[in-house]
Amino acid sequence: MRRPLTPLWLATPSRFAGRSQTAARGALVVLVAALLATLAALAVPASQIDTAFYAGIVDSVRHGGNYYAVTADALRAGDYPLRPVLAFGLPTLAMVEAYLPSFAVTILLYALAVAVATAWHARLKAAVRTVRAQWLATLLLLFALLPMLKPALIVVPEVWAGLFVALSLAVRRPGRWFDAVGFALAAALIRETAVVYMLMMLAFAWSEGARRETIGWMVAIALVLAVFAAHVHAVAEVVKPLDATADPLALLGVGLAVEAAASGTMLAFLPLWIAALLVGLALFGWAAWDDATGLRVLALAIAVGALLALFGRADTPHWALLVAPLVLPGLVFAIDGLRDLWGAALDSRRITVRRILR
Numbered sequence: 001m002r003r004p005l006t007p008l009w010l011a012t013p014s015r016f017a018g019r020s021q022t023a024a025r026g027a028l029v030v031l032v033a034a035l036l037a038t039l040a041a042l043a044v045p046a047s048q049i050d051t052a053f054y055a056g057i058v059d060s061v062r063h064g065g066n067y068y069a070v071t072a073d074a075l076r077a078g079d080y081p082l083r084p085v086l087a088f089g090l091p092t093l094a095m096v097e098a099y100l101p102s103f104a105v106t107i108l109l110y111a112l113a114v115a116v117a118t119a120w121h122a123r124l125k126a127a128v129r130t131v132r133a134q135w136l137a138t139l140l141l142l143f144a145l146l147p148m149l150k151p152a153l154i155v156v157p158e159v160w161a162g163l164f165v166a167l168s169l170a171v172r173r174p175g176r177w178f179d180a181v182g183f184a185l186a187a188a189l190i191r192e193t194a195v196v197y198m199l200m201m202l203a204f205a206w207s208e209g210a211r212r213e214t215i216g217w218m219v220a221i222a223l224v225l226a227v228f229a230a231h232v233h234a235v236a237e238v239v240k241p242l243d244a245t246a247d248p249l250a251l252l253g254v255g256l257a258v259e260a261a262a263s264g265t266m267l268a269f270l271p272l273w274i275a276a277l278l279v280g281l282a283l284f285g286w287a288a289w290d291d292a293t294g295l296r297v298l299a300l301a302i303a304v305g306a307l308l309a310l311f312g313r314a315d316t317p318h319w320a321l322l323v324a325p326l327v328l329p330g331l332v333f334a335i336d337g338l339r340d341l342w343g344a345a346l347d348s349r350r351i352t353v354r355r356i357l358r
Helices: 021-043 051-062 067-077 092-099 102-127 131-149 151-155 157-171 178-190 192-207 211-238 254-263 272-288 292-311 317-322 330-345
Strands: none
Touching: 021 254, 021 272, 021 330, 051 067, 051 092, 051 151, 067 092, 067 211, 092 102, 092 151, 092 157, 092 178, 102 131, 102 151, 102 157, 102 330, 131 151, 131 157, 131 330, 157 178, 157 192, 157 292, 157 317, 178 192, 178 211, 192 211, 192 292, 192 317, 254 272, 254 292, 254 317, 272 292, 272 330, 292 317, 292 330
């Protein structure tokens, strides 16, 4: 096995350090193919979140409207499909924002973002070894968080759910999972698609033999499913036979997922081809970080990307916000990962055995 190089930025060698030449070359081929696949985003029309849709629902509920009735009316008015049931988000956020003053909701969102930034700053600071890398990691984290704090996005459930998911991942440690489960439960009760994250965490806990954590995730998922069952019943009360139905499998591909992920961060200010490649490199960086958290972030990004690629539509780019706060910091880990892969792939050392006769 090749001897690992001293890390440039990481506190410990990357996951690809010391790989054999064959394994490194195989990984490089996969990386190049993945980066080329991200360029499919160039064929996707620019997406935009319909914030007026969510704001209108909150305003109607604030003035006494029934959440499900006003949401159905808003979907019809916007020429959106009312089926499948995911067209109706859970009422949690709309109800809270309808009954709280706007300034209080804003304070809550900012407080949540500060909690995410603080928790992840601590995790990233421990993961890198140089002050420059620490500052870059913090800057990339802010570049991912700041676009989510735009006033117009405060009514979008995925913004809140994505921040709770990020906080859940930041606080989770081996043997310390209770807070992570709680924050994930909050995310899923705001936007039910966050249950994908919970299922992923359940799979990791089970594979690692963490019995108590596995049970914790199972209980939380059961609670979400119970709430969602009541939600499905309420939706059925307002959907009419002639209401539009969306094709469950939109199959818009990986390009939609990459474009949505880029547009949810500061990468939106870059040319799309550069932004798409940076998204791919950032995900590679999370794979390179030799820590269980890195694999969890990568798995979450793949899961959300698969949701968008298979079921997403041009009007659902906000699904990417479930993982958007965590994408960019992966670029810090990519430097050492690329160096280790490239060095191993080009390693041409040979061992010469000489027989000495005495």
